[in-house]
Amino acid sequence: MAGGSKEIRAKIASVTNTKKITKAMEMVAASKMRRAQARMEATKPYVEKVKRVISHVAGAHPEYKHPYTQTRDKVKRVGLIMVSSDRGLCGGLNSNLFRKALPMLKQWKEQGVEVELALIGNKAKTFFRSYGGNVVAAVSDLGDTPHIEDLVGTIKVVLDKFDAGQIDEVYLASNEFVNTMAQNPTVQKIVPLEAEAKSETHWDYLYEPDAKTALDLLMRRYVESVVYGSVVENAACEQGARMMAMKNATDNAGEMIKELKLSYNKARQAAITQELSEIVAGSSAV
Amino acid sequence: MAVTMQVDIVSAEGQIFSGKAEMLFAQAADGEVGILPHHTQFLSRLKPGTVRVVSGDEEQHFYVNSGIIEIQPSMVTVLADSAIRAADLDEAEAQAAKQRAEEAMANAKSETDIARAQVELAEAVAQIQSISKLRDRLHKTGLA
Numbered sequence: 447m448a449g450g451s452k453e454i455r456a457k458i459a460s461v462t463n464t465k466k467i468t469k470a471m472e473m474v475a476a477s478k479m480r481r482a483q484a485r486m487e488a489t490k491p492y493v494e495k496v497k498r499v500i501s502h503v504a505g506a507h508p509e510y511k512h513p514y515t516q517t518r519d520k521v522k523r524v525g526l527i528m529v530s531s532d533r534g535l536c537g538g539l540n541s542n543l544f545r546k547a548l549p550m551l552k553q554w555k556e557q558g559v560e561v562e563l564a565l566i567g568n569k570a571k572t573f574f575r576s577y578g579g580n581v582v583a584a585v586s587d588l589g590d591t592p593h594i595e596d597l598v599g600t601i602k603v604v605l606d607k608f609d610a611g612q613i614d615e616v617y618l619a620s621n622e623f624v625n626t627m628a629q630n631p632t633v634q635k636i637v638p639l640e641a642e643a644k645s646e647t648h649w650d651y652l653y654e655p656d657a658k659t660a661l662d663l664l665m666r667r668y669v670e671s672v673v674y675g676s677v678v679e680n681a682a683c684e685q686g687a688r689m690m691a692m693k694n695a696t697d698n699a700g701e702m703i704k705e706l707k708l709s710y711n712k713a714r715q716a717a718i719t720q721e722l723s724e725i726v727a728g729s730s731a732v
Numbered sequence: 733m734a735v736t737m738q739v740d741i742v743s744a745e746g747q748i749f750s751g752k753a754e755m756l757f758a759q760a761a762d763g764e765v766g767i768l769p770h771h772t773q774f775l776s777r778l779k780p781g782t783v784r785v786v787s788g789d790e791e792q793h794f795y796v797n798s799g800i801i802e803i804q805p806s807m808v809t810v811l812a813d814s815a816i817r818a819a820d821l822d823e824a825e826a827q828a829a830k831q832r833a834e835e836a837m838a839n840a841k842s843e844t845d846i847a848r849a850q851v852e853l854a855e856a857v858a859q860i861q862s863i864s865k866l867r868d869r870l871h872k873t874g875l876a
Contacts, residue, residue, distance in 0.1 A: 488746035495742050495809050499775075499802040506773065594744045654761040654776035663777055664800055667811055671744050 451717065454710040458703055465699035471535070472692035478590060479626065479685035485591065486623060486682045489675045496668045500639065503661065507650050510657035514665040517638050518614045523560045525582075525604045525613040526551075527636075528574075529620035529676050530567035531684040532586055537691035539621060539629060539684060540569040544577075546631040547619045551579075562613055564604045566597065566677060582607070592681060594674045601670050608637055616669075620676035621683040627690055629683040636672055639665075737769040738807040739785055741794055748794060748812065755786040756808055758801050759858075767803055774803035780858035782865065783810055791869070795862045797855055 504515065528547065530540045554561050564583040565571050571584055583603035588596055607613045616637040622630040653660045734754045741749040756767045759781030765774075778799040785792045799812040 485745075489744060491740070491747040491750075492742040492744045492811065495740055496811060499800070499809055499811070502773075502802065502804060503775070649773055651773045651775040654774075659761075660775045660777055660800070664775070664802075664811075667800060667813075674744055 451710055451713040454706055454713060458706045458710065461699050461702050461706065465696055465703065468692045468695040468699060472689055472696055475685045475689035475692060479682060479689055482590070482678070482682035482685050483623075486675075486678050489671070489678050493671050493675045496664070496671050499664060500668055503651075503664070504639075507648055508657060508661070509650060510661065512658075512661045512665055513609065514637050514669075515639050521559060521614040523562060523613045524554060525562050525564060525607060525616040526633075527564045527601075527604060527616065527618045527673060528566065528570045529618070529673075529680045530565070530570035530573070531680065532568045532588065533684075534569065535691060536684050536688040537694075539687040540567075540573070542629075543619060543621055543631040544570075544573055547633055550617075550633055562604075562607065564600050566600065566673075567680075588677065588681075590681065592674070592677045594670060597674055597677060598670060601666075601673050605637070605666060605669060618673060618676060620680050623679050623682050623686065626686045629687055636669060639668075734788075735769045736787065737767075737805075739810075740807070741783065741785075741796075741810040741812060743799075743812040749785065749792065751785075751787065753785045753787040753808075757782075757784040757786075758796075758810065759783075760801060767808055770805045771803050772805070774801070776801050778810070778812070780855045782858070782862040783812075793862060793866055795859060 526547070528543075530543065534540075551561060561580065562582045563570075563574060563579050565574060565581055566585055567588070568586045571581075571586060574581055583600040585596060585600045604613070604616055608616060615635060617633055618636045619631070619633040622632050624630050651657075651660075736752040736754055737756075739749065739751060739753045739756055740747075754769070758765055758767070759779040760776040761779065762776075764781075765776075767774075778796055778801050780797050781795075783794045783796050785794070794810075794812075796810065796812045799810060802809045802811070
């Protein structure tokens, strides 16, 4: 019986260590999440302002219609930008997103639409390596503070394909930050833009150097900022999800230690009782 | 009360300025522009340089690497690729960047290297100009 209690003691020690680690990870994630949330808030003004400018452009009577605002009749190929986290241990964050995107991938397959994937984050890379798919661009190891410079290349690959007519629509899959405890996986169409055309007005911009260059830059900045915004948001989601996952793990470890302590005490008591009864039996035999 | 317009300067990584202004200067694609309220709609690429926002006696300088400026009669939106307050710029840093760019240009191997070096050089020159303008102004006002 003594052997049994020794094993339990070792187990308690190991679970206690695990609990310490998960507790530490929870606190790290909580503090990182606050910073990630602040970064997320900081990116919002830019996206809002670009959207405002684009809605002005949509309201204008431009001499030049940008291809990003034109819906194409036949969609033969689509681009999907998949935003995931670099690291695991963040609950179902990534798998929920993949589960959300898979039905769309299936549907496209049934319709004979080819999908080109641009992957952001290690987890998407790992997932599509085993799932298969036509990956045209990938970027990972963005760290806790993603920079727009790191994403520009990947976005450019996708937009260049759109410009060349190789893909007809671009979608973005990422997690939406609802609150610290909830993340909402979403897939949205980002190109072509669904611009509300209210063309009662009859003005147009003065462009420098010309309409095409200026609008082209604006549209690219728009797509970049939307993708960058979702990467930053996803980073906040990641920390939130990790915090929750680690909190659950810490709680579970606590429960486990409690149960193990109970059975350890039971084993200890049983050993004492047995020893006593052996002594009593021994003395009465004399 | 002077006529004012709403000015918003934002970069992808955060808001830089938001407020009312009487006049704004920026480096548009075809040269410097000065914007007063009720300007016609205008959309341009921004060159590396300073965006000056005038409101009352106050004039604020913002260094912009590149970006987009959109003008509506009642508001101006500057979408900066990356912008920092001109006063925060370190002249030594700018000089070093210029030197690096020049060095890179001297022994540039491929066309992309040259292009990158030219962009860096243009940015460094614009930063230095922005700083010296700011310094002149500070001298005049007797702050420096």
